[in-house]
Amino acid sequence: MSNGSATATHLTATEAATAARRASRPLATASLEARNKALAFIAAGLRERVSEILEANVADLESERAVGLTDALRDRLTLTGERVEAMAQGVEAVISLDDPVGEELEHRTIASGLDLRKVRVPLGVVAVIYEARPNVTVDCAALCIKSGNAIVLRGSSYAVNSNEALAAVVRDGIEKAGLPGDAVQVLNGSREELAELATLDGLIDLIIPRGGEGLKAVLKEVATVPVMYAASGNCHVYVDSDADLDMAREIIVNAKTSRPGVCNAAETLLVHEDVAAEFLAKALPELADAGVELVGDERTRQLAPEGVTVGEATADDWNNEFLALKLAVGVVDSVEDAIEHVNEHGSGHSEAIVTGSPDTTGQLFANSLDSAAVYINASTRFTDGFEFGMGAEIGISTQKLHARGPIGLRELTTTKYILLGEGQIRR
Amino acid sequence: MSNGSATATHLTATEAATAARRASRPLATASLEARNKALAFIAAGLRERVSEILEANVADLESERAVGLTDALRDRLTLTGERVEAMAQGVEAVISLDDPVGEELEHRTIASGLDLRKVRVPLGVVAVIYEARPNVTVDCAALCIKSGNAIVLRGSSYAVNSNEALAAVVRDGIEKAGLPGDAVQVLNGSREELAELATLDGLIDLIIPRGGEGLKAVLKEVATVPVMYAASGNCHVYVDSDADLDMAREIIVNAKTSRPGVCNAAETLLVHEDVAAEFLAKALPELADAGVELVGDERTRQLAPEGVTVGEATADDWNNEFLALKLAVGVVDSVEDAIEHVNEHGSGHSEAIVTGSPDTTGQLFANSLDSAAVYINASTRFTDGFEFGMGAEIGISTQKLHARGPIGLRELTTTKYILLGEGQIRR
Numbered sequence: 083m084s085n086g087s088a089t090a091t092h093l094t095a096t097e098a099a100t101a102a103r104r105a106s107r108p109l110a111t112a113s114l115e116a117r118n119k120a121l122a123f124i125a126a127g128l129r130e131r132v133s134e135i136l137e138a139n140v141a142d143l144e145s146e147r148a149v150g151l152t153d154a155l156r157d158r159l160t161l162t163g164e165r166v167e168a169m170a171q172g173v174e175a176v177i178s179l180d181d182p183v184g185e186e187l188e189h190r191t192i193a194s195g196l197d198l199r200k201v202r203v204p205l206g207v208v209a210v211i212y213e214a215r216p217n218v219t220v221d222c223a224a225l226c227i228k229s230g231n232a233i234v235l236r237g238s239s240y241a242v243n244s245n246e247a248l249a250a251v252v253r254d255g256i257e258k259a260g261l262p263g264d265a266v267q268v269l270n271g272s273r274e275e276l277a278e279l280a281t282l283d284g285l286i287d288l289i290i291p292r293g294g295e296g297l298k299a300v301l302k303e304v305a306t307v308p309v310m311y312a313a314s315g316n317c318h319v320y321v322d323s324d325a326d327l328d329m330a331r332e333i334i335v336n337a338k339t340s341r342p343g344v345c346n347a348a349e350t351l352l353v354h355e356d357v358a359a360e361f362l363a364k365a366l367p368e369l370a371d372a373g374v375e376l377v378g379d380e381r382t383r384q385l386a387p388e389g390v391t392v393g394e395a396t397a398d399d400w401n402n403e404f405l406a407l408k409l410a411v412g413v414v415d416s417v418e419d420a421i422e423h424v425n426e427h428g429s430g431h432s433e434a435i436v437t438g439s440p441d442t443t444g445q446l447f448a449n450s451l452d453s454a455a456v457y458i459n460a461s462t463r464f465t466d467g468f469e470f471g472m473g474a475e476i477g478i479s480t481q482k483l484h485a486r487g488p489i490g491l492r493e494l495t496t497t498k499y500i501l502l503g504e505g506q507i508r509r
Numbered sequence: 510m511s512n513g514s515a516t517a518t519h520l521t522a523t524e525a526a527t528a529a530r531r532a533s534r535p536l537a538t539a540s541l542e543a544r545n546k547a548l549a550f551i552a553a554g555l556r557e558r559v560s561e562i563l564e565a566n567v568a569d570l571e572s573e574r575a576v577g578l579t580d581a582l583r584d585r586l587t588l589t590g591e592r593v594e595a596m597a598q599g600v601e602a603v604i605s606l607d608d609p610v611g612e613e614l615e616h617r618t619i620a621s622g623l624d625l626r627k628v629r630v631p632l633g634v635v636a637v638i639y640e641a642r643p644n645v646t647v648d649c650a651a652l653c654i655k656s657g658n659a660i661v662l663r664g665s666s667y668a669v670n671s672n673e674a675l676a677a678v679v680r681d682g683i684e685k686a687g688l689p690g691d692a693v694q695v696l697n698g699s700r701e702e703l704a705e706l707a708t709l710d711g712l713i714d715l716i717i718p719r720g721g722e723g724l725k726a727v728l729k730e731v732a733t734v735p736v737m738y739a740a741s742g743n744c745h746v747y748v749d750s751d752a753d754l755d756m757a758r759e760i761i762v763n764a765k766t767s768r769p770g771v772c773n774a775a776e777t778l779l780v781h782e783d784v785a786a787e788f789l790a791k792a793l794p795e796l797a798d799a800g801v802e803l804v805g806d807e808r809t810r811q812l813a814p815e816g817v818t819v820g821e822a823t824a825d826d827w828n829n830e831f832l833a834l835k836l837a838v839g840v841v842d843s844v845e846d847a848i849e850h851v852n853e854h855g856s857g858h859s860e861a862i863v864t865g866s867p868d869t870t871g872q873l874f875a876n877s878l879d880s881a882a883v884y885i886n887a888s889t890r891f892t893d894g895f896e897f898g899m900g901a902e903i904g905i906s907t908q909k910l911h912a913r914g915p916i917g918l919r920e921l922t923t924t925k926y927i928l929l930g931e932g933q934i935r936r
Contacts, residue, residue: 469935498881505759506891507762
């Protein structure tokens with residue numbers, strides 16, 4: 083870490099946020115060309131300085147504290163030449179995304195004759211709190227730079243050397259483009275920092291936590307700065323009475339098993355009673371073969387074909403995000419029952435209906451659910467910034483305010499009214 | 510209060526919010542016709558039952574506690590036939606506003622072939638906390654019904670009889686339209702209710718406080734439900750070196766004196782040094798004649814014409830919203846200095862520049878300020894939902910998340926992604 087830019091890591095949260103705030107002003111009015119140039123310099127810098135980055139990463143991996151990490155956590159923390167190249171490509175992909183800054187949302191003449199424009203502007207300073215995944219440092223910095231925001235990165239203390247090395251490259255890239263390198267700040271990852279960061283009203287405009295329920299609980303307790311929480315994804319698939327049952331089977335198997343550890347994976351399957359016997363006879367064995375642990379309500383357990391074990395679903399099973407190969411299965415009397423179940427037990431993330439009546443029952447299901455994304459005849463697994471054509475995302479929001487669903491470039495902006503007059507005063 | 514609907518006032522905050530939550534579901538999918546019908550029934554009910562409403566209002570005004578109120582507060586609490594008629598007309602005006610629900614914000618086919626639509630949907634349950642102004646009860650209920658939201662109204666205990674009577678009319682109107690009257694709940698106004706209301710995650714989606722700094726401080730301390738704060742309006746008018754000085758004089762006099770107690774009134778005047786002598790010689794006497802108390806920096810005080818007293822501005826004077834006939838006046842070296850002053854001292858509400866170069870200096874000023882609304886050659890007093898053509902507003906937000914500026918019907922919605930497929934699964 084010979085690079086001077088990395089000294090930011092020795093700042094307190096307040097000092098870092100103050101520096102980021104100062105840097106956010108020129109960044110907010112920087113041209114698209116300058117912001118994209120910074121991203122190009124960052125991508126080039128990552129490639130040029132890969133050995134420096136990997137050296138820092140080795141220091142993290144070989145530190146005494148890191149020895150106790152599980153294999154999965156060590157893997158997340160580990161950087162390779164290939165992974166650094168993937169980061170560089172990720173930064174280049176952000177260059178090609180549309181500029182959200184200055185986008186005109188409204189333009190009209192109001193009664194007083196004033197010319198009113200509502201335009202997108204950067205939020206200012208965004209703080210991201212994340213675990214020991216160094217690639218997040220670069221991904222989030224790239225999205226913030228593109229959207230004209232300064233960023234305070236509070237990663238894990240396990241990844242501090244990697245994060246410092248990556249941030250040094252990012253800051254140098256920004257400065258080569260003539261913009262303030264202070265726009266990107268990396269913190270050390272200490273516990274005290276978190277509470278300090280969460281109360282920096284006026285310096286931090288938004289906190290995005292990318293961690294588990296524990297982090298969220300801590301922030302709920304102390305934060306006075308706005309936080310965009312990503313709630314857990316207790317996602318549902320409902321199979322309607324006139325569904326194409328082969329389609330339904332493919333969808334639930336995909337939604338449950340293609341990547342069970344992510345938030346858009348399905349956790350509950352609901353089936354209309356008219357097709358429950360036929361559907362469950364085929365679907366349950368296929369799910370069990372894929373290694374899925376099944377729990378269900380009374381009717382499901384009675385319909386389970388021989389050789390397939392379906393445990394008794396507890397009250398918690400309907401409310402939980404398993405994040406594992408486990409599925410709760412229930413039989414319902416009607417689409418209305420399914421809607422009520424999802425609104426009562428769901429977390430408002432993503433839900434799917436499989437139906438032969440997409441225009442009627444499908445729309446009813448979509449309109450009646452209080453969720454960020456509702457699918458008619460498709461897997462819940464598509465809730466994702468890339469899949470939605472938004473480019474990269476910084477997280478997925480299940481809040482209802484500001485951003486709901488994937489948080490991409492647009493969601494990192496606010497709006498401003500600009501009104502042009504000829505001396506109008508209000509009578 | 511013979512009407513049964515008014516029994517809602519005896520519920521706790523939790524009970525009221527639970528009932529509102531239940532009612533919010535059918536309201537969220539109610540047709541525009543049904544919602545508008547409810548509003549029409551409410552307007553008619555207000556006219557028919559005016560004597561019942563005024564009787565309840567007299568009970569509030571004659572209560573022992575209300576005797577101690579100032580004249581201004583008593584006036585706010587007082588209803589008359591004319592004022593009830595104005596409420597009815599306000600409700601009718603909401604009928605004619607565009608429906609925000611179902612508005613399509615995006616519609617495209619994404620890479621997987623899914624048809625993606627991003628549509629506006631109601632937030633769910635909105636809580637409004639306000640002072641002893643019974644008209645707010647009806648105004649806010651009308652906006653929430655129109656936008657498909659249930660509402661919990663927590664007014665002042667001073668106005669409890671008036672609020673109950675008004676809510677009874679509102680609930681009857683909703684029920685006549687075939688929608689659930691429980692969508693409108695009125696609380697008693699006790700202190701305990703506030704903390705209870707502010708922590709009802711999952712039952713309340715948004716709290717909008719329409720009160721002073723004290724209320725905001727209490728909510729900051731306890732709220733876990735999202736709150737949309739309306740910060741104070743420390744608004745600025747900057748007179749540029751090539752401004753039309755007559756226009757500038759009219760604008761600052763209007764911005765300061767037309768209604769000094771509102772949040773979009775100007776609190777600070779900044780003048781470019783090149784025109785300071787000429788401008789202040791005319792503007793300061795006019796402001797003083799209008800009864801404005803003037804405080805200023807050193808240069809302003811030296812330029813003040815004879816007979817006009819300009820006190821020494823304290824550090825606080827630059828940061829405060831006076832909400833009174835008082836103005837801080839400063840001379841700056843450049844538009845950049847003005848921008849820095851506003852970004853440092855402002856509250857992010859509304860600012861104005863008066864300039865002969867609207868396309869260059871004016872745009873620089875507008876782009877560089879971190880405020881909800883920036884005016885070029887017009888008074889700050891236009892920041893208002895009606896003036897912006899949004900119809901009524903429920904408040905003005907100076908937050909950057911979700912809504913910034915007037916909070917109208919659209920700002921009472923969130924969005925939902927609805928995706929239509931043909932069995933797509935994610936590979």
